[in-house]
Amino acid sequence: MAYIYESYDVVVVGAGHAGCEAALACARLSLNTLVLTISMDSIALMPCNPNIGGTSKGHLVREIDALGGEMGKNIDKTYIQSKMLNISKGPAVHSLRAQADKQEYSRTMRKVLENTNNLTLKQAEVVEILAEDHKVVGIKTYSGAIYPCKAVILCTGTYLKARCVYGDVSNYTGPNGLQAANYLTDSLKSLGIEMYRFKTGTPARIDKRSIDFSKMEEQFGDEDIVPFSFTNTAEDIKKEQVSCWLTYTNEETHRIINENIDRSPLYCGDIKGTGPRYCPSIEDKVVKFADKNRHQVFIEPEGNYTNEMYVGGMSSSLPEDVQYQMYRSVAGLENAKIIRNAYAIEYDCINPMQLKPTLEFKNVEGLFSGGQFNGSSGYEEAAAQGLMAGINASMKLLGKEQVVLDRSEAYIGVLIDDLVTKETREPYRMMTSRAEYRLILRQDNADLRLSKIGHRVGLIDNERYEKLMEKEVQMEEEIKRLENTLIGANAEVQALLEQYGSNILKTGTTLAELIRRPELTYEMLAPMDKDRVELPKSVIEQVNIYIKYEGYIQRQMRQVDQFKKMEGKLIPEDLDYTQVPSLRIEAKQKLNQIRPRSVGQASRISGVSPADISVLLVYLEHFKHSKNN
Amino acid sequence: MNTDTIAAIATAVSNAGISIIRISGNDAFSIIDKIYRVKSELEFLKQRQFLSNDADDQQDQYLTGRKKISECESHTIHYGYIVDKDAIIDEVMVLLMRGPRSYTKEDVVEVHCHGGIIVTKKILEVILKYGARIAEPGEFTKRAFLNGRIDLSQAEAVIDIINAKNEYALKNSVNQLKGNILEKVKEIRDNIIYDLAFIESALDDPEHISLDNFSEDLYLHVQNNLEVLDKLLKSAHNGRLLKEGIKTVILGKPNAGKSSLLNILVGSERAIVTDIAGTTRDTLEETIQLGNISLNIIDTAGIRKTDDYVEKIGVERAKSSALDADLIIYVVDASTELDENDNEIINLIQDRKSIVLLNKSDLTNVINSDYIKELTGKDVISVSAKENIGIDILEQWVSDMFFQGKLSFNDEVYITSIRQKKAIEDGIQSLIMVKQSIEDGMPEDFYSIDMMHAYEVLGSIVGEAVDEDLVNTIFREFCMGK
Structure with a gap:
């Protein structure tokens, strides 16, 4: 029998890596948040590999942390081995990876959830999303309990109609023999949501x-x-x-x-x-x-x-x-x-092109989703989406501006843009090669890129924000000082250069010029840098990278400027593409289906040509003028 | 709003008279400063021998203090020269229009030069070299519209222009490429994406795939690719990249001497020449430079009634290429009587721009020039393909016709050719950066950006987009993962 149980602002379905980040973000932003999980013993479970991070995934974790998420803090508490990968390559592909104590990881995250205000945990299986007029009004559990709410965040991972298989043995269970969720798929389909079936696997x-x-x-x-x-x-x-x-x-x-x-x-x-x-x-x-x-x-x-x-x-x-x-x-x-x-495990997930870049469903208001349910794979990809879905559901309910990170701001931006724009026909994994602006999307500068946004949203406190501001000032001043400090060709300098196998000076130069030499670093030049004041390691790292790779970074920044122009041209949500004259039919269909947020996003849709984009630009301008008149 | 600077030839490229090249955007004025000199400046520089190849900065330095053209008043016209460093391209008039009082509401410069394809094209290339990019079809109008210069009701017309022109460009840019060029560019792209995928797979999976010593291999690969691209660029300079020029078809009954004529024009044994009628079974194509004019010549199988299946296809093709040719050269064998094949050709060329070459004039003539002139109503030139007689007269005739505006062709091909040349140059630039980064000992992830860029720009030549190529190649070629 169905009955009303309790009302919440937000219900998060699932307590895996996506669900935990989503729930923590909402609760920390003062929304009354309920997390429903099939098993209280599988919170932040790592059913596959026992590590967090790795190439490009490590970037995601640093970004999650910079935005005020939990994953980075949790692995720092529970790691048993830590390694920076690609250390012989450029700083953009240095990637952090830690082996986790799986049980500790899960237990520690559960403790954080249990002790967060506004957050309620409950063991129950969600069987139905309740919606009126394409708008979420609540959810229903297997027992018939109805939880009215304003937003739902689906983070069901690999549990929907899950089936585990090896040889001719197959079990209709989630990972590790945990109970599968067998009803929710049908409810989603009845809301008009298109489902995919993906598989993944784990070793012995x-x-x-x-x-x-x-x-x-x-x-x-x-x-x-x-x-x-x-x-x-x-x-x-x-x-x-x-x-x-x-x-x-x-x-x-x-x-x-x-x-x-x-x-x-x-x-x-x-x-x-x-x-x-x-x-x-x-x-x-x-x-x-x-x-x-x-x-x-x-x-x-x-x-x-x-x-x-x-x-x-x-x-x-x-x-x-x-x-x-x-x-x-x-x-x-x-x-x-x-x-x-x-x-191997098979499970239901969605075609993520049904989502807006905010991770809200286009056709069901108030319904958000994150993680493997969105067709991605990996703990870090899941957590990143969970965090963004949590932030955006909260911003929506609080009436504040939502957060869409673009491809030049974060790996998270690349991840979500790829998911909602490109047809992903396999579980999506983050890779550094997917990030076209990766020279500036480094793991070492995630705080400089994103913590201001985390602060604006309310997940980064003032103390942390002020420290960041101080770091920025220190970096800027030190770079300026190094560019302007002249070094003469005196005996002491020449001796030091020879010591490091670097060519001796013919004329005077600046400290910055010397740092640009591949064989030298900021630290090595200390003896000839008389005015140097002691700076935090994180500042020195940034100064070193900035000066050493300035040419490349500048070039990448110019590419970003070009990219931003198109990204900044937003398309009205109600635009009817069938009314745009001269668009090719394929482009019309794709654009109507995906409903891109910006002209930039539209240009990345396969089947939309540069000519279509020109047509769209002209039409949008026309549209704008006629609205004004 | 768009702030980059675009340029294009604003007049039809074909005719004699005046050609106009238009530049629009923030850098329009600074670009013209770099390439426009008045006579006194040229003399001044010449006296001081500052016209050497790389005296760019010195030129600027030397000319400081003199009034730059960009400092002149808007809506004025100036007489001078377009130069590329020490090379004088042409004598021109330059019209300045400062935004917003211009068609696009941006800064606009118009260069009026003595028509002629080669000069016009060269001026456009110099403008591109100094920082403009070639305009997309309809882009000036698009900008005019976006900047509020033209009426809203014209919006749809603009859209139609963009669409029609783009469709044309899309369809033709690849078609206009010669087959072997297409293959070469594709091969280079394949090489680049393979190396790139290897680097990327190693960056993404360093524990499985190692890049140790790879940079040395890569250096050689880049070097090889650069050599091929350099050759392509040279052929581009010679107009050998595209089937550009006046589309010219050589017709004539079998063994009238069409292939021998083509070989003289091309300067090599291109078609197979034998004394057996019907040897040229396929349609051969070659771009040649006749004086100052490019001809895209199609040599066809001789037209005659035939039962041979393969030859029949050749004959059909000959007829159909004649139908969309800009110029038909009808080769008549002066040593044999006209037959039904000739009659068919004479019918075919009736309403088309054509010239008759009376070949084998070195042998005993059965047909004379006046007779054939009366019969066809066309100009007739006596030649001997074998002895290379009369070719200079043909050259003069083509040149006269062209400069009188009686011969023209589709100028889109020229735009495509400039675009593609620019793409090759960009590709070369990117690969040079890759080499430089390897020499500087930079880590692999730094030069992969430039490799990707080379891959992208070369893709624009062969009409291929990038999309998921890299990720797909990584997974196809390299074993990744946990």
Whole structure:
């Protein structure tokens, strides 16, 4: 029997990485927020890899932190190994990755949620979105309880009609045998929402005591660690780190896979969902890259208080008996005891082109969504969307300006723009190559890029904001000082240059010019820089990068200026594209379907040509004039 | 609003008389400052030998104190020269119109030069070199509209212009490319995207894919690509990139000497020449420079009634290319009687711009010039393709016709050619930056931007957009992931 239970401002459906960020943002912005989860024991669960960050994903976490989200702080509290990837490459692709203690991560996040004002947690399955006139009015749970509310944020992850598969074994459950959500899909369809079916997979977990680590290479964490959160210093979070281990598959492994490939549900057609290309199962890798005679396998601890080890690089949906042989063929895993089998999981998600860049559904007002439900994959991608959906639902209810980050401001902007603009036919993963302005979207400057926005929204407090302002001033002054400090060709200077293998000076120069030399850094020049005052490490880092790569950064800034022009031309929401003369039919259909927010977004839609954009620009101008007259 | 500066040829490129090149935008005046000199300035610079190749800055320095053209009053006209550093391009009149009192409401400069395609095109190229970009079709009008210069009711007309012209450009820019050029550009793009995907996959998955020592390989790849692009650019200078010019079809019955004529014009053994009638079965195309005029010449299979299937296709093609040709050269074999094939050709050329070449005038003539002139009503020139006699007269005839405005062609091809040349130059620039970054020891993620840019601009030549190419190549070629 249906009955009214309690009213809320916002109901968040799901308490994974997206749901947690969405709920915390709303509650912290003083909205009365309810989080419904199928299991109170699976809050911020990491059902796959035991790490946070990595290339481009690390950028997302830093950005989440800069906007006032929780993920960075939570991993800083619960990491067991930390590493900066790509350190030999340019600063734009330096990426932070930390191994997490999974249970600690989940427990710590739950504690934060439980102790946040305005936030209520409850275990229940949502079966229906209640809407009137294409506007959300509440949700209904399996027990019939109705929660009237003004906004709903859907963060259902991989739980909708989930099915886990390996070999011919299949269970209609969510990850780790958790209960699936089997009713909500139908409610969404009846609201006119188009659904996709995606799949992903995870490798086996193996008992640490059964692994021969002597046959593997040890992978250490960094000695000098960098925290994810801008609120922490390295000293704050320093701790003893654990190791990961590297081993390889071999021709025997590949033989076992090839001989049993017809028993893989992926290859015999039992799995219909679309899988991601970037994290293929081991059987995919062996089939597609047949010329490679080995693949890397990373053995990663799942936490400090468990013997379970994650077998990175070997996700699979092969039958149990094949998995047994396959894992045991890998060096060091000859006697492996498998604790959990590898499996593939299929689930329902949406076509994200139905969303506005604010992550609100175009055809259901007040309905927002984030995370894997939007067709993405990965904890970090989920958290980023959850945060933005939470911010934008709050801004809407508070009557304030919503936040749409563009592609030149943040990886989060690239992520969401890609999702809502381009046809994504597989789970979407962030990659640095997707960010065309990545030289300025660095993980080291996420605070400078985004914390002002976080402050405007209300998630960054005044103290943190003022520190940021101070940092900006220090950077600016130091750069100016270095550009203007002349260095003469005296003996002391020449000696120092020779010491670092740098050409000696023929005439005087500035400190900035010397920093631009590839072999020199700000720190090295200390002896010849008599007026130098001591500055925080984070300021020095920015000064160094700015001066060293100025030419490239300036060029990228010019590209951004061009980009911003089109991005700034907003299109009225009620524009009827069928009335725009001379647009090609394909363009009309695509534009009517996607309803881009700006001319810039329109230009990124496949099937919309530069000529269509010219036509649109002229029409918009016409539209503007005729409205004024 | 758009603030970049655009330029285009405002008059039809074909005729003699005056051509106008129009520049509009913030930099219109500063660009004309760099390329416009009055006579006294030229002499002044010449005396001081400052017209050497890279004396750009010095020129400027030397000319400080003199009144720049941009400092002159709006709506005035000036007489002088367009120069590119030490090279004088043409004697011109320059009209200045300061915004908002101009067609686009922006700063506008018009350069009036002595028509002629080569000069007009060259002036446009110099303007582009100094910072303008070539205008999109209809863009001046679009700007005029967006800046509120023209009436709202004209908006739809503008849209139609944009659409019609773009459709034309889209359809033709690739068609106008010669086949082997298309292949070369595509090959370079494939090379670039492969290397780029490798770099990107390593940046995204550093634990699986290593870039150690890759920069040395890449340096060589870039070097190779640059060499090919340089060659392409040279052919672009010679007008060899596009099928540009007056579309000219050579007709004649089999073995009248069409291919020999073409070979003389082209200067190489292009078509297969034999004494057996019917050897040229396909339609061959070549752009040649006849005096100052570009001809895009199509050599056709000889027209005769035939049962040979392959040859029949050739003959049909010959007839259809004749139908949309700007000029038909009808080659008559003076040593044999006219036959039914000739009659068919004479019918075909009746209402078309054409000239008759009486070939094999070195042999015994069966047909004389007056007879054929009366029969066809066309000008007739006696030539010997074999002995290279009479070709100079043909050249003069074509040139006269052209400058009298009696011969013209579709000028869109020229616009396309300038665009594509610019694209190749941009591609070269980007690859040079890649080389520079490698030399400077910059990390890979810095030069990948320039590689992407080269990939993009070269894509505009072959009519391919970028979209998801990179990500798709990464996944297709390299094994990524956890």
